[in-house]
Amino acid sequence: MRLTTKGRFAVTAMIDLALRSHSGPVALAAISQRQQISLSYLEQLFGKLRRHELVESTRGPGGGYSLGRKAEDITVADIIVAVDEALDATGCGGKENCMGEDSGKCMTHELWTNLNNKMIEYLDSISLQKLVDDQIAKGVSVEEAPVKRAISSTPVVKPIKVTAPNSVFALGNAFTK
Numbered sequence: 001m002r003l004t005t006k007g008r009f010a011v012t013a014m015i016d017l018a019l020r021s022h023s024g025p026v027a028l029a030a031i032s033q034r035q036q037i038s039l040s041y042l043e044q045l046f047g048k049l050r051r052h053e054l055v056e057s058t059r060g061p062g063g064g065y066s067l068g069r070k071a072e073d074i075t076v077a078d079i080i081v082a083v084d085e086a087l088d089a090t091g092c093g094g095k096e097n098c099m100g101e102d103s104g105k106c107m108t109h110e111l112w113t114n115l116n117n118k119m120i121e122y123l124d125s126i127s128l129q130k131l132v133d134d135q136i137a138k139g140v141s142v143e144e145a146p147v148k149r150a151i152s153s154t155p156v157v158k159p160i161k162v163t164a165p166n167s168v169f170a171l172g173n174a175f176t177k
Contacts, residue, residue: 010083018071025064052082071129
């Protein structure tokens, strides 16, 4: 099996999201910063996760991503499959032509096929909620990020500095001096 960074990053980002989603949508920029994953890479991954309805997006100020389902209803296998990660230990990619185009299966084909099945079975048995609970048990702190608002609740009052005449008469007087 070859699990690439795509699958690892997707699972890591989903754990981060699940840890913080109770306080509203989570910005990808924040996940990117915390997990040291490129923002553009996360955008690609979350596009795939959204198409598989594992996450939902919210636009606008205060927007971001939230889980599309409950964390206990999302498995690691769901996440990996959503980002197009191949879980295949066979040398032929499941085509059963390990020995060549016309030669058929190699002697170890069933071994690798059974390993594939066990990996998928294992990853399907691990929920996102379990991974979140494991992180909380390890003492991972989930800081409450302040909610950024586009409009301030307190008005900004700036003193007005008058540099121009306030009437036609004052304007005329300004030119006669």
